[in-house]
Amino acid sequence: MTMPSYAFQLYVSGDTPRSHLAATNLRQLIESAAADDYELEVIDVLERPDLAEQQRILATPFVIKTSPAPSRRVVGDLSDLERASRALDLHQRKTVS
């Protein structure tokens, strides 16, 4: 088994509509760029404030693209998909056969 090409962390605070919206938007973005060749870890900062501390995160939702390098960080619910994909450096590959 090989490591997935893409790895993301999504920090949310609690089970809120905003958290769900961010997760849905992020998955849609990733899948259109990387199909299922990715790993997404969702972290609730209410349960793991220590991880938010480690990453010095202020605002949620917060996405970190950990792989491939360079890492990218985006804050917000990603509702503007086009801007989000640019910010995360995710190239759409709709035409790949």
Added chain:
Amino acid sequence: MTEFLDKLPIGIPGLDLLASGGVPQHRTTLVSGTAGAGKTLLAAQFLTEGIRAYDEPGVFVTFEETPDDIRRNVQSLDWDIEQYESDGTWRFVDASFDLGRDAVVVGEYDFGALLARIEHAVRSIGANRVVLDSIGAVFARFSEAGAVRTELLRIAAGLRVMGVTSLMTAERRTDYGDLARFGVEEFVADNVIVLRNALEEENRRRTVEILKFRGADHRSGQFPFTIQPGQGLVVIALAGLELTQPSTNSRVTSGNRGLDTMCGGGYFRDSVVLVSGATGTGKTLMATEFLAGGAAEDERSIIFAFEESRDQLFRNAAGWGYDFAKLEAEGLLRVVCAYPETMSLEDHLVLMKDEIDDFRPHRIAVDSLSALERVASLRSFREFIIGLTSHIKHRQMAGFLTSTSGSLLGGPTITEGHISTLTDAIILLRYVEMFGEIRRGLAVLKMRGSPHDTRIHEYSIDGEGLHLRAPYRNVVGILAGTPSHVPSHELDEVASMFGDDSIANTRVGMTDPDSIGG
């Protein structure tokens, strides 16, 4: 009816006095001020004093400086944050800007992560106090001011739920005007403290004002403060001083027998005497006699000299037969010399109070106030005098202040005009020019609560000190600086006009003029 909230002491005595006990408990208080006004220091002191005096751990949320910057910046104050951190009484939440961790904003967000981190820190050390410094930096990073405001409001609400008492600092552009940028005051406006560092007549003047405490008592107005090594903010709460000093009728010697007689038996124990005169009239000598007079009665004295160096002072005293070095060695005297220009008047006052509280003298002399007046605005100067005289009275000391008049031959001085009402006794020293000769005259202008000699006495100064002689007769206009001789027969005529043949001799005087002095 207003419900009065419980207060949490900040731990800064003067400020707690103004705040009627402290900041509202379990609430957030906004600390607003321009850059360099002392906001971060107040925030750090709130936590430090909490740890030191009240055993209350604290969390410092920093948006602007890094924790390292803050640790380093307060080292000069002898606050060892690293020690507190390893004791588990201080914890940083580092929300400072880090270029490498900058994130692009896409869509809506909240500060849930920050709140979670603060709560985590608060729970982990059992914190009672939280500071957020400074929230302006958050607005700089997240452009949607409206959203940031809402989120900060949520954090304030969250802090309240946690049961902590917090300070939030916010930057303002000017010392007067909008409380904070970005309309921050609108949401934490219940409790506001304003720090100012305003330029006043070429002098920086730091003040603190409690603008409002919703539903809680406090004093209004601006009060000066200074920043002291080892102490941090020291607030001089002038209006907080109450005139409740018990007043005594016991007298202390002025150190000069003739002067004691003129004053009706010496100065009052808890009074403040102002001596005003031109340069060379003998003010420093009178101060020296005042100190020596105390030492002769086994009383401790302290002198703050702002015009002469220690050596000069000791040499002068030796010239009049007093051994200051010996008195110091015996613990009866402390000499504190300082250049007025080395610090602000507020700093001087704080240091003087520290010296007084340390030495606990019976007598205090300041030579001269005029030197201090040079370095401050009139308002600062007046506040200084009020602060000093009330401290003198509070400690029931005898105070002796000198003031140098600008013109050689009399006339009012600015110093006198501003402080005469604050002193209990005023003694004037004047040059008197008569028949081509310079002589000197001394008058007790005012002596609160006591009869005194109202005549102007001639005095001389020699190697043994100041000697009072007979009162001037046949001379008018000495105080105005324009003495002129009045022939005896004219005085007799004036006396006969009023049917009082004693006018030329003893107007209101209470002692035989010839028995005074040496």
